[in-house]
Amino acid sequence: MDKERARFVLRSFRPDGADTQDVDFAEALHLATSDRELGEWLMRERAFDAEFAEALARVELPEGLREKVFLAMVKDGGGFPNADSKMDEMMIASIAEIRIPESLRGRVIEAMEHTSKIERGNFGWKRVGIPIAAAAGIALAFFMWDTDEPDARVAKNLSNTIPVEAVQAGFVRLFESPLFSLDEEIQEMPHLLSYLRDKGLPCGGGYLPPGLVGVKGLGCRELVIDGKRGSLICFDTEKGTVHLVIFQRSDVRGELPDIEHPVIEQSGDWARASWRKEKYAFSLMAVSDKDSIARFF
Numbered sequence: 001m002d003k004e005r006a007r008f009v010l011r012s013f014r015p016d017g018a019d020t021q022d023v024d025f026a027e028a029l030h031l032a033t034s035d036r037e038l039g040e041w042l043m044r045e046r047a048f049d050a051e052f053a054e055a056l057a058r059v060e061l062p063e064g065l066r067e068k069v070f071l072a073m074v075k076d077g078g079g080f081p082n083a084d085s086k087m088d089e090m091m092i093a094s095i096a097e098i099r100i101p102e103s104l105r106g107r108v109i110e111a112m113e114h115t116s117k118i119e120r121g122n123f124g125w126k127r128v129g130i131p132i133a134a135a136a137g138i139a140l141a142f143f144m145w146d147t148d149e150p151d152a153r154v155a156k157n158l159s160n161t162i163p164v165e166a167v168q169a170g171f172v173r174l175f176e177s178p179l180f181s182l183d184e185e186i187q188e189m190p191h192l193l194s195y196l197r198d199k200g201l202p203c204g205g206g207y208l209p210p211g212l213v214g215v216k217g218l219g220c221r222e223l224v225i226d227g228k229r230g231s232l233i234c235f236d237t238e239k240g241t242v243h244l245v246i247f248q249r250s251d252v253r254g255e256l257p258d259i260e261h262p263v264i265e266q267s268g269d270w271a272r273a274s275w276r277k278e279k280y281a282f283s284l285m286a287v288s289d290k291d292s293i294a295r296f297f
Helices: 003-010 023-034 036-057 066-077 088-098 102-117 130-144 151-159 164-175 189-198 289-296
Strands: 217-225 229-236 242-249 264-269 270-277 278-287
Touching: 003 023, 003 036, 023 102, 036 164, 102 151, 164 242, 164 270, 164 278, 189 217, 189 229, 189 242, 217 242, 264 289, 270 289, 278 289
Parallel strands: none
Antiparallel strands: 217 229, 229 242, 242 278, 264 270, 270 278
16 A cells, blocks of 8 residues: 555544554554654644534524525525435524634634645545535535625634644644654653754743653654644653643744643543743643643642
């Protein structure tokens, strides 16, 4: 199997790992473990899918959009397929009752920009299983909403940075992947930081939350998320394993206070804290609860 065939196969790889025992997927995954470029492509692909799914889960539509969706679909055909089944009608009606957040339009356009830059090709949307008429309703919801929005507002959302939430989601996807491994397994922090510096990766200036000072590491590795290079350092603490993600501050956007007042949140099984220090952006993450993460500060 060559790299292009592996890409084709892995575009349909299910995020729950259910395909790992399939012969074709196993061969493609094996190639990804030995080819760094292919492995990093797979991580970016899965991180993008996770971020886009998370964005869709937060969709809110403005009042009256349901009528606009139906009007666009029946007026001269609307350029979209008609709802041919009761299921299609139910899907469209359900979508029309959702409200879109103000930032979503810009994020969708931004996602399209990223798509063209890294040549993602086919995203495998067919595995989502949304009827075609319902998909047309989603497209209308994105691009008909608030059509009078100033161009300057859209341009503001299009930047060469990645949201801090995307950084965190990208790490989780990598960590939960069967391909996850550390580049170096080193315990001493000076050696870990030296390794990262030699690779030209952000090392955070050696700044750590008070609760991690003096704690031995498990190892480190490079993180590549949407083309931005960052670092991961793993620690083995009395409360379990915690993961410190470090990127250049100029590559990350979002709420990043100083280390004395970190943003601490819970997302499913993962607790996460984020902050900035000088030219670096930090995220501390663990399969834990917010209180456990807060103790490190």
